[in-house]
Amino acid sequence: MNFIEHLNKYYPDDLVEKLIKELKKERTSSLILNTQKIDNIFFKNEFPEIENHPFLKNVYYFDKKIYELGKNYLFDNGAYYIMDASSMLVSYFLNPKDNDLILDMCAAPGGKTIFASLNNKNIRIIANDLSHSRALTLSSNIEKLGLKNVIVINFNFLNDQRILNKTFDKIILDAPCSGSAMFRKLEEMQDDWTYEKVLNCQKIQFDLLNRAIDLLKDGGELIYSTCSFSYEENEENILNLLKTRNDIELTNLPSIKGDYRHPSLKEAIHVFPTFYKGEGQFIAKIKKKGELINNSKNILSNEKEIKNYKDIISLYNLDFASYKKINNELYGSSFEFDNKKIPLVRYGVNIGEFKKNYFLPSFNLAHYLxxxxxxxxxxxxxxxxxxxxxxxxxxxxxxxxxxxxxxxxxxxxxxxxxxxxxxxxxxxxxx
Ligand SMILES: C[S@@+](CC[C@H](N)C(=O)[O-])C[C@H]1O[C@@H](n2cnc3c(N)ncnc32)[C@H](O)[C@@H]1O
Incomplete structure (x- = not known):
């Protein structure tokens, strides 16, 4: 079965035809502003030909041929983050509330975490990735933006079925997938795509989905997303999950202009590049049954660490709730997270490094202050x-x-x- 035959199996012919036409065009570019560093007026003055997103706050479309926004001092210093406008919808639908403890289970290079963090400074995000090298990329993106409410870890939750169960208020599972909704060139698509890959991804996604539900508190919410067009990785996975677990229910996602709902699972949405300015994305929201208790007691300041670093804290006028030394580097975060079994990659903001006789403030601290x-x-x-x-x-x-x-x-x-x-x-x- 080739890719087009595969699409024809689940989607109406006219939709597939439009989609294939669209995929031959250039992709659109978009970004979210980091309003802790730069305001909308300044940005629009610098780049007057940018276009507002119709409903996402601080989000703009831009034409790469007019503005090379991936190459300038504002980008290098985290004044905005360039990401696909469809993938922003994942964190938009998550709709986090103050104090929520959120796990972004497959987070690298960081788009969903960054979008959520920029939209709400009072949430607490644990951003994880299985791949160490990708977790480092995630960490450096967090660093550029100066985010203090993100702790980066490098862990495979599938290898330990008991750790941190019933811990998180919300989880983002932007699962590894066959990636067909990100292909823009039909030839590339036909070369890379195999049905076997779809089935392999489906299995991993299903294991991750089950694990994510265990990690959620009762009453917690999970956003599941993929950038695949394949029914097997999307609707079928969710329908199988609903069949095999009785502790969850599906949430109906609010409509956005241009969304598509498959008749077998009308609560979830696809955005297709044909009808929405961005790449393809599937999004479903699941609620774990029960009453949610938001125990924000996790936001403790670790008094002992604060005493240890009081000179540095007062010299740089720091206001973190929690401090941690990893190797020779001092980090500050807006919340505390400590689990001996889970390797930390970054703990909020890198404040600086203890050298032999002095403390060297980090480049990251300049991004944060x-x-x-x-x-x-x-x-x-x-x-x-x-x-x-x-x-x-x-x-x-x-x-x-x-x-x-x-x-x-x-x-x-x-x-x-x-x-x-x-x-x-x-x-x-x-x-
Ligand atoms: C679609 S990408 C995530 C994109 C990311 N959410 C973003 O918005 O930038 C999927 C990620 O899942 C990671 N991954 C694969 N298997 C995993 C697992 N078992 N646990 C955690 N991460 C995993 C991959 O390394 C990859 O970075």
Whole structure:
């Protein structure tokens, strides 16, 4: 069976025809603004030809041929995150509330976590990925955006069926899938796609779905999504889950313009590139039966750690609820998470590193802190800074570490020594 025959099995012919036509076109580009760093007015002034998303807050479509938004200082410094507008709907439908403890079970490179975190600073997100290298990419995306309510872990929940059961208020399961809804070139699609791959993915997804339900508190909610067009990975998985478990029920997702509902599972939606500006996405929402008790007592400050680092906390005016030292690096998070069996990759914001005789603030801390006390650079100086050059500027300052900013965006740290701004911009970002 080839890919088109496969689609024809479950979708009406005219829909498949339109879809195949659409997949031959260029994909659209979109982003979400990090309004902790940049506001909508500033952004629209800088890039007047961007287009507002019809209903997602702080989300814009842009034309890659007009603006290379993946290559500029705003992107490097986490002023926005570029992601597909359909995949944003996953966290939009999750609809998290203050204090929710959320697990993003397959989180790398981080789109769903980032969208949720930017929309609600008072939620607590544990972002996980099985692959260590992908968890590191996830971690560096969190770092750029300066998010303090995200803790990154690297774990396979399928290997331990008991750990953290009934812990989370909400779970995002954006499952590994055959990826057909992300293909844009028909030829590529036909080369890569096999039905066997679909069936292998279906099995892993079903195991992850069952595990996710166990990890949910009673009354908790799960959003399941894939970027596959295949019925087996989507509706069939959910229908099988409903048949085999009696502790869950399906939630009817509210309509959005251009959604498609398969007659066998009308509560879940597909967005297809034909009717919605974005790639393909399947989304279903499941509720675990019972009454939800939101025990926000997890938001404790770990007093002992706070005592240990009180000088650093007061020097940088830090306000984290929880601090943790991992190797020689100090991290701060808006909530506490501690489980000896689960490897931590990042704990909110990387504050800095303990060197032999001093503490070196991290580039990440500059992304997190406000630009209130920063040294403001002009355009010429900012260009020099991004190239990694030293800047001479006599200022009435004591020698030490300071943040430099340009147009209200923190660029990073410098070490001020007698009128010389020694450049600490990371070597990998210099250009
Ligand atoms: C579709 S991608 C996730 C995309 C991500 N949610 C985002 O928005 O950027 C699926 C991810 O699942 C991860 N994965 C596969 N099996 C897993 C498992 N058993 N546990 C956790 N993650 C897994 C893969 O490494 C991959 O990064």
């Amino acid at each position: 406000s630009n209130k006390n920063s040294i403001i650079l002009n355009e010429k100086e900012a260009k020099k800074y991004i190239k990694g050059e030293t800047i001479i500027k006599n200022l009435p300052l004591k020698d030490g570490y300071y943040i430099v900013s340009f147009k209200n965006i923190n660029l990073g740290y410098i070490k001020y020594v007698k009128g010389i701004l020694k450049n600490l911009y990371p070597k990998g970002l210099r250009h």
